[in-house]
Amino acid sequence: MSHDDTSIGSIDAVAFDWVARLDNAPLNVSDAAALQRWLAEDVRHRGAFVRAQSLWMSAGRMAALQGMPLRAPVPPRALSRRALIRTAVAAGIAGTCLIPHRSxxxxxxxxxxSGLMHVTQPECGEIVLDQGTILRIRRNTGRPAFDLLTGRMSLAARRVSLPINMNGLFIALQPSSKLIAHAAGTDSDALVLxxxxxxxxVQERMDRHLHARDWIQTTPRSITVTTLCDDDMERAVAWSQGKLEFxxxxxxxxxxxxxxxxxxxxxxxxxxxxxxxISGIFMLDDPLGFARVLREIFGVRLSISKENIAIS
Structure with missing residues (x-):
């Protein structure tokens, strides 16, 4: 793990690495000491660790819901004595909640x-993760289960149904289907493409059947389903194609x-x-191209360096 980059994204990434390692196996003495040092270095480290644990636990709670009407696999297991001791030690180090363990x-x-991430899985081809997205893929049966901890992803199912957990919203994506899923704290949404x-x-007893263009949005207080038009659909998927449409x-x-x-x-x-x-379609990785468009439209001046593009 690199501890040099002090950006929020880097700190969150390191925190999730620690949480994943704690969930996977006990830390040895050297690694436990390294975690303690990292937590003590900066209050932001402790905050990121708490957030990572909370999101990890949320994913675990949602996995437990897979015994509900959608009949997704694997009920939760009881912690072994060893796992309880291990998670108690982890909680003592962090001064926060326990991490669920399913050995x-x-x-x-x-x-x-940094930017978009492309992940290839045999059951669904290429998954596209938006900037800042954190995704856990669990494999305890023959098919993967997806825990979208935070951020946005584009996902397609091929021959089997794929379960997706998103902080209170559970989706079973059917074969030959595609969607965009988004998780932001206690709010989640999914758009069937x-x-x-x-x-x-979690607020409802009945399942909902969603079809192409259906967009479901959930908060702790509300659930709404709307149907998007062609233009809205194009804007919704632009990011996954490396574009932004304004x-x-x-x-x-x-x-x-x-x-x-x-x-x-x-x-x-x-x-x-x-x-x-401003309106138009722009490439995600071309800030200079966007700045030049502003110069053409509004007559602004550009000052270009390797680090930034100043507009005045």
């Missing part, structure tokens, strides 16, 4: 720390969105175009 589960963590899916929310968006908002994906940042040094509106 028979094989799981992988994927974190899109093709085929169909079954959904279950429709009459404030320039400052568009710049903020582009900056999420790029180390080379666009900086507004004046307010000449900050609250002007």
């Amino acid at each position: 028979a589960d094989a799981s992988e963590i994927f974190h899109a720390a 093709q085929g169909h899916a079954l959904s279950h929310c 429709q009459s968006v404030d320039v400052v908002e568009a710049i903020s969105e582009l900056n999420r994906y790029n180390a080379r940042k666009i900086i507004l040094t004046g307010s000449a175009c900050a609250h002007r509106k």
